[in-house]
Amino acid sequence: MIVECPHCHTRVEPTVDEECPSCRKNVLDNSDADLSKTSMSIAHSTKLPQVCHSCAIPTDRYVVVKQSFGATEMSAVRRVLSMLVAVVFGLFNLDNDSQRERRRRDNVRVRVPQCQTCSSNGPPQPMSVNSETYHLTLLVDRRFKQFVESESA
Ligand SMILES: [Zn+2]
Numbered sequence: 001m002i003v004e005c006p007h008c009h010t011r012v013e014p015t016v017d018e019e020c021p022s023c024r025k026n027v028l029d030n031s032d033a034d035l036s037k038t039s040m041s042i043a044h045s046t047k048l049p050q051v052c053h054s055c056a057i058p059t060d061r062y063v064v065v066k067q068s069f070g071a072t073e074m075s076a077v078r079r080v081l082s083m084l085v086a087v088v089f090g091l092f093n094l095d096n097d098s099q100r101e102r103r104r105r106d107n108v109r110v111r112v113p114q115c116q117t118c119s120s121n122g123p124p125q126p127m128s129v130n131s132e133t134y135h136l137t138l139l140v141d142r143r144f145k146q147f148v149e150s151e152s153a
């Protein structure tokens with residue numbers, strides 16, 4: 001059964017000892033867990049309310065979260081190939097549209113509401129990125145997730 005680990009907020013399948021395979025803590029032990037936060041998967045098309053994703057106060061400030069999955073999920077072979085392609089393009093000076101297009105497809109861009117106060121903690125850091133569905137997984141305030149879910153309902 002897949003559950004959200006209360007400690008690292010990763011969606012995991014706990015071991016038989018109820019241990020999170022990601023952070024090795026007990027998923028049933030909430031004692032040191034931050035239950036105000038939850039993980040949420042967000043796509044470019046997800047409608048987000050004007051509410052800070054991190055503390056759930058109203059804000060009209062948005063930040064762009066951009067994550068490339070070229071480096072994380074691309075296989076070593078593909079990486080070497082794309083490097084060779086880049087070298088060849090470089091040699092013949094053919095930095096054309098198809099190469100730019102490919103770079104665009106290797107990115108997920110999502111506009112996420114973040115209030116001024118929370119922005120001092122730096123930009124939102126995606127927990128993971130799904131290169132098939134173009135979703136980012138972010139750690140958000142539980143109330144923010146409820147806002148999103150109630151708006152899309
Ligand atoms: Zn965990």
Ligand SMILES: [Zn+2]
Pocket residue numbers: 052053054055056057114115116117118119
């Ligand atoms: Zn905030």
